[in-house]
Amino acid sequence: MASHHACVLIPVYNHERAIVETCRQLTALELPILLVDDGSSPACARVLDELAARPDIHLVRLLRNSGKGAAVRTGLFAARDLGFTxxxxxxxxxxxxxEDLPAFIADMERTPEALIVGRPRFDDTVPMHRFICRYITHVWVWINTLSMAITDSMCGVRLYPxxxxxxxxxxxxxxxRMDFDTEVLVRWYWSGQGIxxxxxxxxYPTDGVSHFRLLRDNLILARMHVRLxxxxxxxMPSLLARRRTS
Known part of the structure; x- marks a missing residue:
């Protein structure tokens, strides 16, 4: 049986108040952690340096803020180079x-070739405008794949091969930027891979830091949806054929 070696990948941009506790909780998974510093402030960079002194934590640093997508992509190539599957x-x-994350690892062991996507179960802390905007994107994803195989394309939890x-x-x-999470799933589906x-x-933490910029990021998402x-x-012919045989 093939050996699977997973890590936890966390893009970080100015989350110095939360990242230590996040890493502490993630130790329950007993997996190495790969932090990607997306050009954070000196205060956050110092916290990440302290975390990276631990033997189970790796740190990759971007010299300037490049966006969540750039950070995740950088982390994935770093994970490859470090030997993670x-x-x-x-x-x-x-x-x-x-507590919900071990199920992703169990799914990986059963179907290591699949990309496993988080489907959020929100509590009452979710801002209503975010909840509504998510479903606008979901509808476009269902159109762009001619499928409902991707139930949520914006959740920050997913397990990548x-x-x-x-x-x-x-x-x-x-x-x-914010377009990465959605586009990578659509293109993965287009390639015929399993989801x-x-x-x-x-x-949603009450003191959480949001990096979403209303005008800039909505324009980026609009261009992405046009492109997709x-x-x-x-x-369309191959997507319709896949739909008929699924």
Missing amino acids: HALQVDADGQHDV VAPLTRMLSRHSCGD QNRLVRVH TLGMLMR
Whole structure:
């Protein structure tokens, strides 16, 4: 049986107040942690340096803030170079319930070739405008894949098979900012690879730091949806054929 060697991948940008507790909780998984510093402030960088002194934590640093997508992509290539076969992406602010994460690792052992995507189970801390905006993106993803195989394309928890995904990212970067999470799943589906959905409880911290910029990021997402819709039209015959045989 093939050996699977997973790590936890966390993109970090100015989450110095949350990242220590997030890492502490994640020790329950008994997996190495790979932190990607996305050009954080000196205060956050010092906290990450202290964490990286631990033998089970690796740190990769981008010299300037490049966006969540760039940080995750950098982390995936670093995970490949470090010899990890899978990377469990988790947000830095601790909003995801750690007790739900072992199920992702169990899924990996059963279907190591699949990309396993978090399907959020929100509590009453979720801002309503975020909840509504997510479903606008979900509808576009269902259109762009001609499928409902991806139940949520914006959840920050997903388990990536590193080798095939980095090969895909060498051809398609999938964006540098908030567009990455959605585009990487659509392009993975287009490539014919398997996707599984796994429930994860999500709590929005009251003192959480949001890096979403309303105008900039909505424009980025709008351009992404146009690009993906054009890609869907080019792939429509194969997507319809896949739908008929699934």
